[in-house]
Amino acid sequence: MRHITSIAGRELSSLFVSPVAYVTLTLFALLAGFFFLAGVLSFDAQVAEAQSLQYTDYLEKINLNDAVLGPFFGVMWIVLLFLIPGITMGLFASEKVNGTQELLLTSPITIWELVLGKYIAGAVFAACLVLVAAFFTGILFLYGNPEFWRTISGLLGLLLLSWSYVAVGAFASSVTRNQLIAFFLALVLLLILWMLAVVADLGAAGGTIGADSNLSEVMRFLSASDRFEKMVRGLVDTRDLAYFAFMISVFLVFTKTSVESARWR
Amino acid sequence: MSDGAESSESVKADSSRIEARGISKRYGDFTAVEGVSFDVGEGEVVGFLGPNGAGKTTTMRILTGFIPPTEGSAQIAGYDLFSSPLEARRSIGYLPESPPIYPEMSVRSYLVYVSKLKDLPRARRKEAVDKALERCGLTHVQSRVIGLLSKGYRQRVGLAQAIVHEPPVLVLDEPTVGLDPIQISEIRQLIADLARPGEHGGQSVILSTHILAEVEAICRRVLIINEGTLVLDAQLTALAQEGQRLEDVFTRAAQGESIALGREVGK
Numbered sequence: 001m002r003h004i005t006s007i008a009g010r011e012l013s014s015l016f017v018s019p020v021a022y023v024t025l026t027l028f029a030l031l032a033g034f035f036f037l038a039g040v041l042s043f044d045a046q047v048a049e050a051q052s053l054q055y056t057d058y059l060e061k062i063n064l065n066d067a068v069l070g071p072f073f074g075v076m077w078i079v080l081l082f083l084i085p086g087i088t089m090g091l092f093a094s095e096k097v098n099g100t101q102e103l104l105l106t107s108p109i110t111i112w113e114l115v116l117g118k119y120i121a122g123a124v125f126a127a128c129l130v131l132v133a134a135f136f137t138g139i140l141f142l143y144g145n146p147e148f149w150r151t152i153s154g155l156l157g158l159l160l161l162s163w164s165y166v167a168v169g170a171f172a173s174s175v176t177r178n179q180l181i182a183f184f185l186a187l188v189l190l191l192i193l194w195m196l197a198v199v200a201d202l203g204a205a206g207g208t209i210g211a212d213s214n215l216s217e218v219m220r221f222l223s224a225s226d227r228f229e230k231m232v233r234g235l236v237d238t239r240d241l242a243y244f245a246f247m248i249s250v251f252l253v254f255t256k257t258s259v260e261s262a263r264w265r
Numbered sequence: 266m267s268d269g270a271e272s273s274e275s276v277k278a279d280s281s282r283i284e285a286r287g288i289s290k291r292y293g294d295f296t297a298v299e300g301v302s303f304d305v306g307e308g309e310v311v312g313f314l315g316p317n318g319a320g321k322t323t324t325m326r327i328l329t330g331f332i333p334p335t336e337g338s339a340q341i342a343g344y345d346l347f348s349s350p351l352e353a354r355r356s357i358g359y360l361p362e363s364p365p366i367y368p369e370m371s372v373r374s375y376l377v378y379v380s381k382l383k384d385l386p387r388a389r390r391k392e393a394v395d396k397a398l399e400r401c402g403l404t405h406v407q408s409r410v411i412g413l414l415s416k417g418y419r420q421r422v423g424l425a426q427a428i429v430h431e432p433p434v435l436v437l438d439e440p441t442v443g444l445d446p447i448q449i450s451e452i453r454q455l456i457a458d459l460a461r462p463g464e465h466g467g468q469s470v471i472l473s474t475h476i477l478a479e480v481e482a483i484c485r486r487v488l489i490i491n492e493g494t495l496v497l498d499a500q501l502t503a504l505a506q507e508g509q510r511l512e513d514v515f516t517r518a519a520q521g522e523s524i525a526l527g528r529e530v531g532k
């Protein structure tokens with residue numbers, strides 16, 4: 001247990017002095033700020049137009065959660081999908097380049113301690129990114145009155161999504177010593193996961209795979225999109241929480257197996 | 266297990282710090298190491314000599330638990346490397362062929378980190394780090410970032426991380442490679458100091474090299490490995506008594522001649 005905190009602490013302090021971390025944080029803050037502002041401005045414009053045209057029905061229906069936060073969370077999801085591989089690419093790959101893999105694997109630590117320490121460091125960094133997103137949604141509370149719990153639920157969705165992406169990225173980093181390869185492998189894996197629901201829907205619609213077939217079921221289960229959308233709408237379902245826990249565990253087990261197999265290569 | 270058997274086990278474990286038994290390593294069809302067996306006792310400094318590609322690094326990686334052998338077993342400080350890996354690894358300090366280094370960390374914070382990984386109790390940490398810094402001549406650069414140090418200093422950092430937890434067994438893979446002559450003699454002096462009996466007895470050191478003078482300068486015993494098999498295990502004094510020069514012995518070993526000297530290896 002002490003090893004886990006030592007490993008996570010060292011990883012974080014190295015991460016926070018690396019250019020990758022600053023580029024990622026800055027890029028995320030800029031993109032979040034841009035999309036947030038765009039959302040708020042277009043909301044303002046819609047409200048103003050509806051008022052001038054006296055669309056009372058529309059004015060009653062329109063709210064900050066649906067019109068601003070929903071699209072904002074949706075965009076942040078995609079931004080995370082592209083940025084998380086950047087922070088996870090070095091987790092294990094850099095140890096191989098530094099020769100410190102030999103230090104770690106000959107130290108009295110278990111592979112699980114190593115994997116969890118690394119994962120926690122990545123998860124803390126991802127939480128910092130989600131915190132930036134939370135900062136912007138916080139601004140909305142000064143400006144209007146979005147539903148508090150619904151907003152929290154959306155942020156939680158974003159956090160869980162990012163944590164599952166860190167697990168995927170950690171795995172990608174464990175299979176190579178090249179950070180660029182680790183980055184693209186993570187990106188490809190995440191894009192595949194992301195597209196599963198779309199592919200399942202398309203396949204069902206096109207008749208290539210039946211809507212109720214096992215394959216389509218599995219694909220839908222593995223896809224995060226429906227679950228994330230539910231959370232953005234404010235529905236926190238234990239089955240969806242279990243899904244994220246499942247994805248994180250699966251990729252951490254893969255990572256552990258991959259790190260362990262380095263001994264046999 | 267009877268009491269008698271147990272006590273004889275522990276006596277054996279006490280007298281030898283490294284016990285390699287029939288270690289082999291195969292990569293596919295290629296045999297990197299074949300049936301290597303030897304013992305290293307307390308306070309011994311053993312030179313592990315062999316031409317490039319002989320299997321020195323592979324043997325050391327197996328002894329430190331970095332890679333498993335295809336066959337054979339090993340005990341470190343009385344702990345079996347495969348049944349009690351954590352205890353065995355805690356008893357080892359290892360300087361790999363290329364020193365493990367986090368370029369962005371300061372020398373001191375790196376050694377503190379390593380001492381945590383090696384389970385050095387918190388109360389002894391500061392003192393142990395200071396001592397390792399001092400022994401390796403790193404005190405004046407302790408707050409510098411490792412990546413900005415010269416190769417010689419990085420090698421010293423590598424050595425410092427191997428000794429920081431004062432392990433009973435040190436495995437050093439080419440510890441003086443890439444250093445200038447003055448640094449080389451400093452490192453050799455340091456290794457000789459490590460083996461001198463202290464409060465926990467002298468540390469046992471096995472160091473690999475392909476420099477004959479290095480063995481003659483600091484080791485009392487030499488192991489010569491060629492094409493994966495151990496061809497000589499002898500005290501340097503025994504060689505001298507038989508009028509053999511290490512250089513000749515080494516050349517003959519490298520040519521694949523079997524050597525009728527010292528302990529008969531592999532029997």
Ligand SMILES: Nc1ncnc2c1ncn2[C@@H]1O[C@H](COP(=O)(O)OP(=O)(O)O)[C@@H](O)[C@H]1O
Nearest residue numbers: 265292297315316317318319320321322323324
């Ligand atoms: N992972 C590996 N896969 C295949 N062959 C290897 C591997 N590691 C080492 N070898 C081979 O094993 C032999 C011994 O290597 P090594 O132990 O590094 O020798 P030394 O340290 O004595 O120079 C070499 O021929 C090397 O090419």
Ligand SMILES: [Mg+2]
Nearest residue numbers: 321322323362
């Ligand atoms: Mg070597």
